[in-house]
Amino acid sequence: MSIKYVATAKLPTPWGVFSMHGFEDTESGKEHVALTFGELQADEPMLGRIHSECLTGDALFSLRCDCGFQLQTAMQNIAAEGRGFILYLRQEGRGIGLLNKVRAYALQDKGANTVEANEQLGFPADMRKYDMIAPMLEKIGVHKVRLMTNNPRKVKAMQQVGVEVVERVPLQVGKNPYNENYLKTKSHELGHLIPDSYFEQHQD
Numbered sequence: 001m002s003i004k005y006v007a008t009a010k011l012p013t014p015w016g017v018f019s020m021h022g023f024e025d026t027e028s029g030k031e032h033v034a035l036t037f038g039e040l041q042a043d044e045p046m047l048g049r050i051h052s053e054c055l056t057g058d059a060l061f062s063l064r065c066d067c068g069f070q071l072q073t074a075m076q077n078i079a080a081e082g083r084g085f086i087l088y089l090r091q092e093g094r095g096i097g098l099l100n101k102v103r104a105y106a107l108q109d110k111g112a113n114t115v116e117a118n119e120q121l122g123f124p125a126d127m128r129k130y131d132m133i134a135p136m137l138e139k140i141g142v143h144k145v146r147l148m149t150n151n152p153r154k155v156k157a158m159q160q161v162g163v164e165v166v167e168r169v170p171l172q173v174g175k176n177p178y179n180e181n182y183l184k185t186k187s188h189e190l191g192h193l194i195p196d197s198y199f200e201q202h203q204d
């Protein structure tokens, strides 16, 4: 893994002006970005999110998942706190890529759940890697993290690459009739920490 920092530019958003830092993985050619907001402190835990690319949810308003809602809420929370970061990692479809995710969605349209669909295509349920995180956080000056996620495996993966996660901040947003079964599968089969009571709550 070799991560090269490329450039930094402003990213104005509805919630405030973030800075966008571009990185290249020179081995895979993947292009990742880090967003930062406010003055980051290396010796204090920073509120942040490690977000895996989801073109359908993040950009195309898909209700099949919760990704877009989580991204928006994370950016709002960071702006409200006055500082924080997002690493936007280009590992679409839990690492299988966009077109394989479309294939997996086609299988889900026929009744498979999100794990079964990956397996029917010959992939593990989750192929993501997190070793680009440490050099990206080093560059933006983050050493301790309060991580917005429901995924305990993500917390463990971060610790394995040497990043200190001092707190997991739940990020339960975006439930709707199209993603309820998907969220239940994540909770029951992928270990996401989404309590059953969340599925009984009314969502605005």
Ligand SMILES: Nc1nc2c(ncn2[C@@H]2O[C@H](COP(=O)(O)OP(=O)(O)OP(=O)(O)O)[C@@H](O)[C@H]2O)c(=O)[nH]1
Binding pocket: 050, 051, 052, 053, 054, 055, 065, 066, 067, 070, 091, 092, 093, 094, 095, 096, 101, 104, 105, 114, 118, 148, 149, 150, 151, 154, 171, 186, 192
């Ligand atoms: N293969 C596959 N990938 C999916 C599917 N739905 C969403 N994704 C991808 O899953 C990734 C998001 O992972 P999640 O497991 O939802 O969430 P997480 O990021 O691990 O955990 P949180 O931090 O709690 O959101 C993105 O890369 C999406 O493109 C699906 O049905 N099949």
Ligand SMILES: [Zn+2]
Binding pocket: 054, 056, 057, 058, 065, 066, 067, 068
């Ligand atoms: Zn998604």
